[in-house]
Amino acid sequence: MSRRVGEVDDKLTDQEVRIIVSKCVRKDAAVLDEISEREKVILYADSLDDLRNLLSSSGVKIISEHPLVKGIVVSGEREKILRLILNDIVKEFDLVRSVRGVEHGGGERSC
């Protein structure tokens, strides 16, 4: 689902919405609909230390750190996540997506 810029959240300015979308790896405005407390989000930074410091007082939950990609997976309130993304330390972000075994026919089988 697409939505107009500025329609996403009353608390975000148009400029903030543009920044968030531009920092999204997939550049897809739909990501704004998808960020929620249930979703894990990976935040990328130039410095993992800076990102860790930023997160320490942010009120979001750190789930795991991934130094090789300079990223930290977090979850938490939508509003807090959005504010984190707007911080200059966060260079990019993406939602942590589901994966599946790629067996022909969907890979969804169970014994």
Added chain:
Amino acid sequence: MVVERDLVEAASKDEKKVFKVVVWAGWPVDGFVTERDAFRERGLKLLDKMLVQGLTDFFEDIYGIYGFLPAVVGRINGRNILRLKSSLPSFVYGIEAIRKVRACLKDSVPLISADKVHKIGITGSGVKIGIVDTGVDAVCSLENKVILSRSFVPDEDGDYSGHGTHVAGIAAGREAVYSGVAPGADVISAKVLNRKGEGDEEQVANGVMWAYTNGANIVNLSLGSRHPSGPRSFLSRLCDALADKGVVVVAAAGNDGPEEGTINSPGSSRKAITVGAVDKHGILTSYSSRGPVDEVMKPDLLAPGGGTSGPDEGIISTRSSLCEDEGYPDPCHASHSGTSAAAPHVSGAAALILELAGRKGMSIKNDHLFVKKVLTSSAKDLGYKRNEQGAGLINVYEALKKAETYTEEDSMKEEVDSIGRDLASILVPSAVIGASSILLGALIQPKKRRETSLQEVYAQVDRILDMLESRMFQLNEDYRRGVIPPDQYSEEMMRISSILLKLNELIKKI
């Protein structure tokens, strides 16, 4: 194990009937098969001799002696089966019938010439393959093969899907007839997908990193994102970073073909070896996902993944004991198709190449680049489009021949090519080709001539640096004026920084 009951019954009914069987041997020479030295060679020869001397009288024909298992495959009549049963030689611990199975490793391993490599004693010994999947059940061909395992799936352990066990069997299963591609390799199992074959990128990333930190030389990812996801996605970035560390990263292309642009993460990783699928006849399957992926040409290679016209067309590999019979009448085997099955053929091939490199004491700077190079340069062109087949169908035997002659020159060429590709992504390609080819020429020519052209090399490096500087200036301007978004600015700056680091490393070698 003794003589299989069904086999004894059949032999009792007709003593003249001839059965195709595998005779398993087992005695304290197992140590021979794990040591990589002359002692091992001698041990294997001794083993072969003992097997032949001890069993020749019983066999009508011997098809093969598999010293590394150890086992002998051949035909025995019913009478001799009963003789063996009554006085089993001390070094024989079991005899079982070889059943007719359908399209399987028996077909797919020869299709990629891995059987020829096994015959010269290369089996992937000493190499650890990380299977990041639904878990691996260490049964049948995988017994004693899983050296380490861990679950990253909450409240679930064991392979209740069967997917990971099937994948591991293809890469490293060890049986007399239905052996995997690298029967001598060890398996490290990271369970990241649940019993439905589902998980998320974070679980996978944790599993990949755990396998890496526990010594996996190769990481096999027979999984994919359900969402469109390019080279900048989480798993693709992680694959790139691991490849830079020298871990061989192999990813399934996905089963969303035949449309173009259907490869998702982690197959969309720039550096991973992305694998599409052919059927047992070597024909590209319609389900195999096609490239390209953004600016990257994918897949890189094809390998057997099985067809879809029926279960007979699948790849038969190891079945998890936690799974019920899925239609295949054998407790040890299951038949499945997909690029999930193609990827471990390549992971197994990588193990064979790495064993060879280890044996020869080759100085490899980056195993991933080395393996990718020899596999792609030796692949068989099947005549499909580049975005369908990559370099073509892997040929393990030819890859090993390439690997044997791999030189420092090739290694440098790969590094220069890598810089060239990075440069081409941000600069005018023609300028890059000229500069990088001169740089390459200077790096790989004989030492005497190198001295004479040192000035020329420095001139080219200067030229590349000038181009990068000019591009950085332009980027800063564009960003300041708001012509390009912050993410594009940041991405290009990171690429330039990466190129500078690579150039620095390369210049040190001159």
